[in-house]
Structures are given as structure tokens and as C-alpha cells.
Amino acid sequence: MQSRNNQPKYYMLMEHLKEEILMGRIMPGEQIPSENTLTETHKLSRHTVRKAISMLVNEGYLYTEHGRGTFCLSRSSKRNDSKNIGVIMTYISEYIFPRVIEGIERVLSNNKYSIILKNTSNILNNEALYFEDLLSKDIEGLIIEPTKSALFSNNLKFYEAFDKHNIPYVFLHGDYRELEGKSKVVLDDVAGMYSVVEYLAKLGHKNIVGIFKADDTQGIDRHRGYAKALTDTGLPYDPDSVIWYHTEEQEIKPFAIIKQMLEEKRNIDAIACYNDEIAFKMFPLLNKLGLKVPDDISITGFDDSFLSENCPVKLTTVSHPKEVLGEEAAKILLQLINDKNYKNNPIQKIIIPKLIIKDSCRKR
Template sequence: METKYNKVKQDIKSKILDGTYNSNQRISSENELMREFGVSRHTIRVALGELVNEGWLYREQGAGTFVAERTKEGIRPENKIKNIAIVTTYISDYIFPSIIRGAEAYLSNQGYQVSLYSTNNNHENEKRVLESILSQDVDGVIIEPTKSAFSNPNINYYFNLERLNIPYIMINAFYDELEPLCLVVNDELGGFMQTEHLLKLGHRNIVGFFKTDDLQGIKRMKGYIKAHRINQIPISPNNIITYSSEEKTRKAPDELKKLLSSEEKPTGIICYNDEIALILLDVLREKKLQVPKDVSIVGYDDSFLAQASEVKLTTINHPKNEMGETAAKMIVQLVKGKDGPNRKFDVKVETVIYEPELIVRSSTAEL
């Protein structure tokens, strides 16, 4: 069980890291902290004492307790190895090892140390990761947003990265309110291409499965809808299935089973990614349906899963290694620009949007 003084300590530390308390700002008095946390003066003093000893706070006699200066500019030894943090929603799953390898190979070759973090697509985990990054001597951050379709509760941590002059770029998606440099696939066009492919093959009853807590899923669903509209094909309300990260292994297969039990069975399936496509392939096998004879299915990302089963998936490519390497090159440019002789120089680094490509394999056929 967490001690009372440690709870006070971590809360104050979080307020420093998210920018609520700025450098050299006076924090609340002991009496105010006692009322806020409902603890004794001794508990407050123990918490503040540890934060002073660890360099987070300093005291001025008769004036109060203040936040220590956190900016590291000008104090780094010239021969110190620079450190880049890479944060993804997952590390060892799906396409993420390829993205990380692309970035890590370039950064290591350039003499940078790499720290890897995973949020597991959870905002509380993202908060802990950002606090860890802000507590360390990190020079730049490559980050994949967590639940990018939602308003982010950790936005202040990104503001603090900016205040501390720590450059960051985002991959796969971005927080719209920050308007950051990013590397993304044109997912709306990708979703459009998935759907139009099946429409050109004569399919009309096409069900789409989209993970909608991430921006990629929202945009792919938009492309699915746009393809139907442009081709003047009505969409059944039952044919758009949305799910969250936590629901993917449960809701998607359950919903497909319901649709396959109806009179109007779908002949085509559009998937948020290759991972969900393989989950749905298991349902089709269970129902004794053949792909593509009975049902055509399209994945997304051209991951290793696209060719992992006996059914080779038609899918949309994802630049994976290239995205990782390009992100690494961009963050190095930003770090060098920040630490160069003219720090106000506007480094020419721009957002990268990759155009999708349809890769046709044996999982789709004419109706």
C-alpha cells in the first residue's frame, strides 16, 4: 500500500513534470498542502524533504519552497551520449518491432542511445512514460499517440517538453490540438482503396471493422464510407462495426458471427488491420466458409501476418522500417538544430504523409 507521504511526493512531482509548477515557482504552503491531502504536517515535511534532497525542490528561508530549475541547456558535457526516447503503443507486437528497428538502427549508427517505452495504448501508462522521460536527460522523443481519437488528458506533459526545448515527433497518428511534426499514412485513402477494390470486384454487401479509439481507424472508416458514396452504393447500418483496443478479440468476432447468421450475409470484409483480419478468418473457418470463394477479406498494414496463414491477405502497405528510419533522421535534425550554435535557426523538417498502396493476394476475388 502506498504511504501517505509518497502519495504527496508523487503528486507534487507530477505537477512539476506536467508544467503545473514551473521552474522557480513557489509551491503551496505546508498548511495548504495539509488541507489538500488531508494529512499531518509531519507527512508533508517528509515528502517535501525528499523532493529537496532529490533536486526537485529548493527552500528559501522565510520565503517558502520552490521548484528547482529543470532545463538542462548548457550543462551537458560535450562527450555525453545523447538519448532518444521511442514510445509506441506496443513494442513486441504486430508492426511495431519493424518500426522500432528502422529507428534504432539509424540512431545507433549516429551514436545515439535509445530508450524504449510502451503505453499499451493506455493513458495512465502514457502519463507514467512521459513522467519518466521528463525525469531523465532525454534529448528528443519519437512517440506514437495513445488513443489518438480521444481528447488527451496528458497534454500538459507535451507542453512541458516544449518548454524544456525537448523536440518530439509523432508517428502513425497525432494529437490534433498540438499540430506536431508527424509521419503518417494517408489512412482515409487507404480505407477508400480497400473498399473500392471489393466494389470493383462486384461486392455490394461489405462489412467494415474499425478500431475507433485511434485516429487511424476513424480515417479508414471515413475512406470506407466515401468509397460507397462515390460509387452510389448504400451502406447497411449493421455493416459498420466499431470496437476499442480492449474489445478487439471479443467484439469483432462476435459481431461477425451475428452477421453470418443473418439472411443477408456479407460477401466482403474490410479490416482495420491484418491482425483483426486473422481473428475474423478463424470465424470464417468455424462457419465452414471459404476465402475468397464465399467471402473476400482485405487487411491493412501488409504485416508479417498478411502471409502467415494459408490465406494470403490482400492488404494496404505500411512503410514500417522506412517510417522508423525517417522518424529517426527527423529527430536527429531537430536535436542538432536545438543544440547547434544558432539555436533559433528554423530547422527544415516537415511532416511526412505516406501514400498507401494496395497489395492484391488470394483473399479477394470477383463475386
């Protein structure tokens, strides 16, 4: 084992063994490799190995029985009585997330639980760091808004670790396709976007551009609703009328492509946006290009956020019962915590959103 980043070798071994324990590769009651084995495997002195083991004993990860060896200590009793819940969100900005967290906190605080809140900024490396941190803490369960849920994630290994340690979790807003059978609270994003596009079609719009986020399941499902509504209303689906963007592109790509389309005189009579935030930021661009909403072009959002009320024209959007989603996620997690067989009894709740008609669309 080579020293790196100026870390002592005993510390590196200690971190390696801790990771094996936290990830469930060494389970409670299981004996760790002997001092001789660790010495030979990692090419360390016996003194270095003993120091690493001693640190883990002091931290409550291991215990030693004279004449038998060193074993992984169960931390489940401390976890089960901690009254701590981890909440991982992709963002905690003013957009919609404070009210979601309010809903979670209301239910949990009424049941004497405290929240450990983490914000990934929709960055997978951040999510991994927070998962590692929460595995080392005494928590009874987790509410997780998954990071980039439409993409394959190396962080799926942490969900295996939570399962091995009997730490229940509830997905919020989306989930990974590989974990579709787990407990979750989500909006029916397909139905929500369907209602928007159907409404636009009934108003006579025939050239509806859709803007969707490519790296989360909400974006994928909202696109499905868009495509289905076009088909059901007799409008053609044109891939060139769909704009996909990833998290890192959200400030530039949707607006640059809309600008290009309009400057090329593409026939566009409506823009169905992934969310209110994209729609809100579309107004200055359309104004700069000399287009008025809704006289020249209709525009819709999704989430019924405060932004929908603060656009130059009040935005037709789709409801997002933020506090209700948070409350439901917390209630489900408490049910899982009290169910010893929770892994075989997943609870899934799908909330149907409603179309909120305001002033940003007109008949064509």
C-alpha cells in the same frame, strides 16, 4: 494533508511538489511557497516540510539560497546532454512494431542516442505512468504512438508539460485532434482503405462489410476511406454494414457480429478489415461457417504484415512501410532537437500506402 497507503507525510509533500515541478506548474528559477505557507496549507509541522524540501534538493529538483528562499532548479542542461530518447508504443508485439522500432533505433544509434522504450498496451493509465516516469528522467525528446488517439485523453496535460520543459516530441501513426498541428509521421489511412474498397468494387462486390477500430485515429480515417470509396464507386453506404470495436473488444466483437450477420443470411460478398490481424483471425470463423475465401467471400487486410503471407489464402492488403516510418520519426525528432524554435516549426510527413493484391479476392 492526510497520510494514505502508509506513506509518511513528508514523502507525500515531496511527491506533490515534484509533480508540480514535472508538470511545469513550478518552472525553473521560480520560488516555491515558503515553509510557513506549506506548513499552513498542508497542515504539517515545519520539520516535515523541511524534510520534504531537503529530499528534493538532494534529488536535484530544488536549490536553496540563504535569506531568499527555495527555488526550482533547471534540469535542461542535463536533459540536453543526456543522449536519451523516450519511445512510447501502444504495443511491442511481433505484429508490425518490432520493425518500426528497428527503424527508430537505426537512426538514433547512428547519432549516438539511446532509447528508453515503453509499451502502454493501449491503456491510458499505463501511458500516464510512463509519461510521469519520463518527465523525471533526463531525455532530449520523445517519439510517441498515442494511446486511444480518437478519444479525449486526460493525458493531454503531459504534452503541455513537455512543451513547458522544451522536450520535443513526434507522433507516430496518429495524433490527437487537439494536437493536430504538432510534428508527426503517419500513413494516409484514408487513401489506403480507399484503395482496398475501390478494388473490391471494381471486382464487382456490392455488399462490402467494413470493420474498424473506434478508439484510434487510424480506425476513424480508414472508415473515412471506406465510406468515400463506396460513394465514388456508386455503392450505397449502409451503417449496418459497419462494425466498430474498441481495444478491449477486439478479440470478440468483430467476429461475433460477422457470425451473426452470416447466420442471418445477410448478403455479404466482401469484408474489409481494419488490419491484417483481424483478417487473419476471420479465416477460422469463415471456415467453420462453411465459407471459402475467395470463392464464397473476399477478405482484405491492412498493414502488409507477416500475417498476410500466413493466412490460409494470401491476403490482399495495404502496405505499411514500417521501418521507413520509424526512421522518418527519428530523423524528424533529431531536427526538432537541433531547432531552438521547434515549437513554431512543426514537421509533418504523410506516407501514401500502396494496395498489395494477393489471393483473397475474386471477381463477382
